[in-house]
Every structure is written in C-alpha cells, then in structure tokens.
Amino acid sequence: xxxxxKLQEIVDDFASMTRQEKVExxxxxxxxxxxxxxxxxxxxxxxxxxxxCMTPVQLIAERQADNGIVFHFDIPxxxxxxxxxxxxxxxxxxxxxxxxxxxVPADFFAPMNLEEAITQQxxxxxxxxxxxxxxxxLKLVTSK
Amino acid sequence: xSYAHPEYLVxxxxxxxxxxxPKVRIIESDEDALLYATGHxxxxxxxxxxxxxxxxxxxxxxxxxxxxEVNSNLGIGNxxxxxxxxxxxxxxxxxxxxxxxxxxxxxxxxxxxxRAKWEQEKRPLVKDVPSYARTSYQxxxxxxxxxxxxxxxxxxxxxxxxxxxxxxxxxxxxELISMPNYPQEGASRGGxxxxxxxxxxxxxxNEADSTFKSDEQLRALxxxxxxxPDGEVIAYCRIGERSSLTWFVLKYLLGYPKxxxxxxxWTEWGNLVNAPIEK
Numbered sequence: 001x002x003x004x005x006k007l008q009e010i011v012d013d014f015a016s017m018t019r020q021e022k023v024e025x026x027x028x029x030x031x032x033x034x035x036x037x038x039x040x041x042x043x044x045x046x047x048x049x050x051x052x053c054m055t056p057v058q059l060i061a062e063r064q065a066d067n068g069i070v071f072h073f074d075i076p077x078x079x080x081x082x083x084x085x086x087x088x089x090x091x092x093x094x095x096x097x098x099x100x101x102x103x104v105p106a107d108f109f110a111p112m113n114l115e116e117a118i119t120q121q122x123x124x125x126x127x128x129x130x131x132x133x134x135x136x137x138l139k140l141v142t143s144k
Numbered sequence: 145x146s147y148a149h150p151e152y153l154v155x156x157x158x159x160x161x162x163x164x165x166p167k168v169r170i171i172e173s174d175e176d177a178l179l180y181a182t183g184h185x186x187x188x189x190x191x192x193x194x195x196x197x198x199x200x201x202x203x204x205x206x207x208x209x210x211x212x213e214v215n216s217n218l219g220i221g222n223x224x225x226x227x228x229x230x231x232x233x234x235x236x237x238x239x240x241x242x243x244x245x246x247x248x249x250x251x252x253x254x255x256x257x258x259r260a261k262w263e264q265e266k267r268p269l270v271k272d273v274p275s276y277a278r279t280s281y282q283x284x285x286x287x288x289x290x291x292x293x294x295x296x297x298x299x300x301x302x303x304x305x306x307x308x309x310x311x312x313x314x315x316x317x318x319e320l321i322s323m324p325n326y327p328q329e330g331a332s333r334g335g336x337x338x339x340x341x342x343x344x345x346x347x348x349x350n351e352a353d354s355t356f357k358s359d360e361q362l363r364a365l366x367x368x369x370x371x372x373p374d375g376e377v378i379a380y381c382r383i384g385e386r387s388s389l390t391w392f393v394l395k396y397l398l399g400y401p402k403x404x405x406x407x408x409x410w411t412e413w414g415n416l417v418n419a420p421i422e423k
Binding site: 023024026027030055078079080081082084118119121122 | 176177178179181182192194195231259260
C-alpha cells in the first residue's frame with residue numbers, strides 16, 4: 001500500500017536527514033502548526049481529562065467539497081514533539097480521501113529513523129495522533 | 145517558618161545571575177526533550193530522562209561508570225553546583241536531581257517554577273548548545289537510602305507505614321490503567337498499593353507559576369493525610385517521575401529524614417504477580 005504522495009515525500013526527506021536536521025525539522029514543523037481557526041474554537045470538544053503525563057491533543061476534521069479531509073489541531077506550545085508529529089501528519093494527509101487516510105499503516109514512520117532524534121516513547125505519539133485522525137475520518141464518512 | 149533545606153531551591157533570578165558562573169552547571173531535563181532545542185536558559189546543557197539517564201537494556205538507571213561519563217562530558221566536576229529545571233512543573237528536573245543524589249552528587253538545586261516561570265518572566269531563551277571543558281567526574285556508590293525496590297514496598301505496605309500515591313485520582317482508584325499513547329507505561333491491573341494515601345503531586349505546586357507551595361501549605365497537605373516526618377515514607381507514581389517531585393518536597397522542603405522514591409511504581413506493581421492491590 002502506498003502512502004499519499006505528500007506524506008511519502010516527508011518520510012523520504014526525514015530518512016535522508018542527519019540527527020541534527022531531524023531535530024531542527026521537527027521544531028520547524030512544530031512551529032508551523034497553525035492555531036485552531038477562530039470559527040472552530042467553539043467546537044473544541046471536551047475530551048476526557050487527559051491523564052497529566054499526556055499531551056492534550058485536540059483535533060477537528062472537516063470534509064471539503066471534493067470529500068478530501070482537512071485536519072485542525074490544538075496542541076500546547078509546551079509540547080513541541082507532539083506538535084511536530086501532528087504537523088507532519090497534517091501536511092502529509094490534508095486533502096486526502098478518507099480511504100487513503102485509513103490505509104496509512106501505523107508504522108509508516110519507521111523509515112524516518114526518528115529514534116535518532118527523539119525517544120521511542122515520544123515517537124509513539126505518532127501512533128496516537130494517527131489513530132485519532134483515522135477515527136475522526138471514519139466518523140466523518142459514516143455520518144455523511 | 146521556611147523550608148527545611150532552602151539551599152536545595154533557587155529562584156529564576158539566582159539562575160539568571162549565575163548562568164555564566166563556572167562553578168555552576170544548569171541542566172534542563174524535560175518530559176518533551178525537544179523543548180531544549182527550541183530554546184533554553186543561556187548556558188544550560190540538557191539531559192534526557194530516557195536516552196541519557198536510563199540503562200540501554202535493563203529497566204534501570206545508567207550505570208555508575210556511564211553516569212561519570214555523562215557528567216564528565218557535560219563539564220561537571222565533583223564540586224560543581226548543579227541546578228535543574230524543566231517543563232511540567234519540574235517533574236523530570238526532580239527526577240534528574242534524585243538520580244544525581246543517588247550517585248552521590250550532593251550539591252544540587254531545583255530552579256523554582258522551572259521552564260514555565262522562566263518563560264512567564266520573559267527571560268531569554270537561546271538555541272546555541274554550549275560545550276564545557278571535559279572533567280574527570282568520580283561518582284559514589286549508589287545511595288539506596290533514597291530508592292525503594294518492590295520487596296521493601298511490600299514490607300512498607302504490610303507494616304502499614306506511609307506510602308504516598310501521587311498519581312491522579314482516577315489512576316489511584318483504578319478506573320484508569322494505561323495511557324492510550326504510552327504503550328510502555330501500561331499495567332495489567334488498576335488500583336493502588338494497599339495502605340497508600342492519595343496525594344496527587346500537583347497539590348504541592350502553585351498552578352499559576354509552577355513554584356512550590358509554602359512550607360505551611362505543604363506541611364498541612366502531607367501531615368493532614370497522616371504522612372508525618374517521623375518514620376519512613378515511600379512515594380510512587382507510574383514510572384517514578386512525578387513521585388520524584390514529591391520525594392523532593394518531602395525530603396528537602398519539609399525535611400523528612402527518610403523518604404524514598406519507588407521508581408518501579410505502578411508500571412511494576414500493577415504487573416507484578418501476586419502483589420496485593422487495593423481499589
């Protein structure tokens with residue numbers, strides 16, 4: 001199964017980076033994550049009080065006219081790693097169809113060799129954010 | 145009244161004034177290790193609780209030899225004053241301080257309020273990573289008086305001595321077992337160690353600026369729950385990081401002489417065959 005081209009491109013980019021470049025790139029992604037649009041502020045759903053060790057990740061998925069899905073995130077600036085991972089996923093998947101998003105394998109990031117830059121525990125954040133995005137996509141297509 | 149050992153705590157002002165002091169090394173220790181690279185206190189170096197401070201294979205800390213190497217590389221000498229600060233109200237700063245104590249580095253301090261307060265005060269954050277002349281650091285043998293292992297915890301529980309569970313109320317009650325995004329931090333059973341009292345770590349810090357509460361407030365908090373200065377106290381959480389903050393508070397801010405951190409914590413206890421659990 002191939003990844004959506006934009007996500008594949010990011011994975012390939014990371015695969016060729018040095019450790020330092022990975023760190024800098026993750027920070028750049030983290031800084032590029034736009035704030036939740038004003039019009040969506042009210043929709044921030046009250047997620048379960050996330051156990052304090054975890055970074056609270058708020059996510060809203062919207063369907064466009066062509067059925068492509070766009071994701072908006074709200075993640076505190078004190079959590080650059082999770083912000084960075086979410087921004088990579090948003091950049092790589094925004095505009096994709098639900099089926100494309102649902103078929104992204106949970107270990108798609110393995111070739112990025114992120115463990116050079118951040119610890120395994122943190123990389124697992126990818127699994128969590130991607131799972132969230134899949135759930136939100138599924139909800140959109142099943143609710144019409 | 146004041147804290148029992150105020151020399152273990154410094155304010156952001158003190159750190160700002162000593163950021164270039166060769167006798168002082170400032171260390172950032174975060175939950176999110178990327179924060180250091182986004183900007184840190186001028187002159188500060190970084191340790192990561194996982195990649196720097198853990199054993200590469202076993203669930204344990206790095207060895208004494210490795211600890212010596214880490215310190216030597218960071219330019220820390222045996223008489224260097226080491227000041228820790230970090231995100232999340234200094235959880236991992238306290239964890240790193242506890243580990244430094246474990247290997248006998250006595251001259252350690254926490255920057256009150258951590259990264260959050262430094263940022264709130266709009267103090268400078270820089271991206272350049274400093275390097276310091278290598279030292280030949282000599283660690284001491286591990287100090288087991290501040291670290292509890294499971295057999296000891298079992299004894300503590302069965303002899304009804306104080307155990308402090310510093311996790312969130314839902315973790316204590318057992319409603320919540322594992323974190324969806326933290327597969328390594330799961331436990332197969334929920335609940336708490338029999339006899340443990342619930343005093344979530346956050347009650348020891350001021351929410352507004354992450355500084356520690358006053359000695360009167362802290363004394364009322366712990367003594368009010370029956371955790372008294374006489375006798376031994378063991379604190380635990382899920383992996384031992386939040387409880388190292390509570391350990392710091394009890395040991396240095398309140399001066400309890402015998403406090404241990406159980407770093408096995410719930411990820412060990414909640415998976416341990418035959419271990420007693422209360423809900």
